[in-house]
Amino acid sequence: MEEAIEAGRELLAGAGRVVVLTGAGISTDSGIPDFRGPNGVWTKDPEAEKLATLDHYVSDPAIRAKAWQRRLETLSTTYEPNPGHHALVRLEQRGALDTLITQNVDGLHRRAGTSPDRLVEIHGTTSDVMCLDCDDRAPIEKALDRVRAGEADPACRSCGGILKTATISFGQGLVVDDLARADAAARRADLLLAVGSTLGVYPIANVVPLAKVHGAPVLIVNGGPTEMDDLADVRIEGSISEVLPALVG
Known part of the structure; x- marks a missing residue:
């Protein structure tokens, strides 16, 4: 691993536009579980998917009520950025981070200090x-307060429509x-750093081969194969949380 980390440091040192x-x-x-790993949310509870x-969310009030209860439980826990998030902030502070594309919806990159104009929450x-x-659109706490007060499936107060988190669900299109932004960043990257992803979720996983075909080396850091x-x-x-700080310094 030490040889690989040293090789990764050399790649980072030679890159002025790192796309992550x-x-x-x-x-x-x-403390946030993944989805498809051995202890993932969907592995342990396939119904959670x-x-x-x-389609399920829109058509079934019981699914929405269960989703709101899960949000209440999950978002009542305070999760903090870890050394991996902070290492990417240091990369930005050095002037080397072009764009950080995240598949995550947890907001931890923002909380760690990544600049919103460098961040794509895909x-x-x-x-x-x-x-x-x-x-x-409104802060989720307002809706959660209504759930705490007894509303199983709070509706939009502007029009009475269905509320959901501002996340992209299965069956919902990504923001064009x-x-x-992700496509343009991959094309101009000097280095593509993929972190903590199995690289099996499309279309965003395509930024890896796109950067590669445009001449950028690829550095993959993960807990298992991708x-x-x-x-x-x-x-x-x-x-x-150990490898990224060792790479970035």
Whole structure:
């Protein structure tokens, strides 16, 4: 591993425009479980995937009520950024971070200090709720207060429509502007650093081969194998909250 870390440091030292793609693995050391790992949310409870599927959510009030209870339980716990998140902030402070694309909705990159103008939250955020009918948006705490007060499935106060977190569910399209930002970043990258992702979620996983074909080396840091290990110039398997600080310094 020491040889791989040294090789990764050399890649970072030679890159002026690092584009980072992060997945659930960067947040597991903050106490947030991943989805498809051995102890993942969907591995342990396959029914939980329905809560993140738009058709099920819209058509079934019972699914929405269960989703609100789960949000109440999950978001009542305070999760803190870990050394992996902070290492990427230091990369930005050095002037080397071009764009950080995250598949995560936990908001920990923002809390760690990553600049919003450098950040693409490709799957949205759990910090807000939005109405599926009128697109009204508000902090999630307002909706959670209504659930605490006894509303099983709080409706939009502007139009009466269905509320959900401002995240991208299965069956829901990604934000076009976010996809365009990610695509442009991959094309101009000097280095693509993929962290904590199995690189099996599309279309955003495509930034890895896109950067590669435009001449950027690929550095993969993950707790296990990924679907794009064959594209890696350097691959490091280990604890992300330990490896990233060792790489960035």
